[in-house]
Amino acid sequence: MLNAEERTEILKHGRPDTTWEGEPKLGGIYDEDEIEAAVSIMRRAADIRQGFGFSGYPIPEFEQAFAEYTGAAHGVAVNSAGPGLDMTMKYLNLEPGDEVIVQAINFVAAPLAVMGAGGQVVWAEVDSKTLQLDPEDVEQRITPRTRAILPVHMNGLAAPMDELLEIARRHPHPVHGPLPVIGDAARATGAEYKGGKIGQHGSATVFSLHTMKNICTLGEGGMITTNDKQFADYCRSTRFYGFLTDSWGTSNVMTTVQAAVGLVQLKKLDAFVEARRRLALERHKLLEGVEELELPLEPADRKHTYYLYTVLVKKDWAGEKRDKIIEIMADKFNIKCIIANPPCYQARKVLREHTEGQTLPRSDEIGARLLCVPIHPAMLDEDNAYISAALIETVGMVKTL
Numbered sequence: 001m002l003n004a005e006e007r008t009e010i011l012k013h014g015r016p017d018t019t020w021e022g023e024p025k026l027g028g029i030y031d032e033d034e035i036e037a038a039v040s041i042m043r044r045a046a047d048i049r050q051g052f053g054f055s056g057y058p059i060p061e062f063e064q065a066f067a068e069y070t071g072a073a074h075g076v077a078v079n080s081a082g083p084g085l086d087m088t089m090k091y092l093n094l095e096p097g098d099e100v101i102v103q104a105i106n107f108v109a110a111p112l113a114v115m116g117a118g119g120q121v122v123w124a125e126v127d128s129k130t131l132q133l134d135p136e137d138v139e140q141r142i143t144p145r146t147r148a149i150l151p152v153h154m155n156g157l158a159a160p161m162d163e164l165l166e167i168a169r170r171h172p173h174p175v176h177g178p179l180p181v182i183g184d185a186a187r188a189t190g191a192e193y194k195g196g197k198i199g200q201h202g203s204a205t206v207f208s209l210h211t212m213k214n215i216c217t218l219g220e221g222g223m224i225t226t227n228d229k230q231f232a233d234y235c236r237s238t239r240f241y242g243f244l245t246d247s248w249g250t251s252n253v254m255t256t257v258q259a260a261v262g263l264v265q266l267k268k269l270d271a272f273v274e275a276r277r278r279l280a281l282e283r284h285k286l287l288e289g290v291e292e293l294e295l296p297l298e299p300a301d302r303k304h305t306y307y308l309y310t311v312l313v314k315k316d317w318a319g320e321k322r323d324k325i326i327e328i329m330a331d332k333f334n335i336k337c338i339i340a341n342p343p344c345y346q347a348r349k350v351l352r353e354h355t356e357g358q359t360l361p362r363s364d365e366i367g368a369r370l371l372c373v374p375i376h377p378a379m380l381d382e383d384n385a386y387i388s389a390a391l392i393e394t395v396g397m398v399k400t401l
Ligand SMILES: *Cc1c(COP(=O)(O)O)cnc(C)c1O
Pocket: 079, 080, 081, 082, 083, 107, 109, 110, 152, 184, 186, 187, 207, 208, 209, 210, 220, 221, 222
């Protein structure tokens, strides 16, 4: 941990030039390579015989490169992770009353996808050390109506996939068989689980290529990976009006310009993740020993992307004191921390009403204890040190309140 003298020295140099936000608006780094890639496809498209195509070059190339990167057999590019999650839920053909288990500490996309496909959201608790879906809790919530388990690789760390897949096998649906495990890896592009990249496990995995995520395709975009050809064909067909399988569909396509940029970003992904990891590991050292804070945990069998650097305040600091930390960090140090994420039923009335009567004491508690401290691959070591020193000072101030 940084001692008082070191903190004074670091803070003396003043605030970083960058106003660091908990979730910076551009999660990766863009330079001339991305601009050139985009422009080259635009020039190509200016030929009236060519245009922007129907999911043509370089979309299949991007899908293949992404699938190969993750170790999955198939990749299907889409316009955003949200529609990707919608497709995976629609593929299940849910009937009214069919249940999908989703963690409550989550972004709203996954539960909304369950609702949108006509299913019933069943909340589950997360492990308070990792913020990942808790397999034991999931097992207790399985009923004969359970159709799928939908873990999110929360904040960039992999969910405990083997345990979840084992539970899914142990509790087959009476008609549909073993429960599909479908991952939301919006924050976990580049993450690893037991030596393999996220995207190769379970029935399917949905990635986000939105502007804030680890890599992005011009601000919006997503990718579905799967080893199941039928699942991939369904998504590929639904992505464009159901032409391939003569079924229902709509338009959720990625543009060729985005795919060209995606190919460039994908090559840089490992470097972005490494930069985040280096900063996170350094920050652990600067902060470890601050009794009021629990630092993000990376189990030995996983590689965290540190999309978010999530800290839990000690239990009796839940709520007001946690909020005070965020306030002082912003007002006094110009460091913007965020709460990602409170339980979805707190964040959105529509989800609260949909899941009325379900109570999750652990999620309530974690939601009142967590905060995310800015991290980004372009962050300078000085800024990382400043943020760490500011956080220790802030904890000291809150202690005296
Ligand atoms: C960002 C995010 C999404 C949605 O991604 P889009 O590509 O913007 O649709 C879904 N789930 C999680 C966990 C996210 O962080």
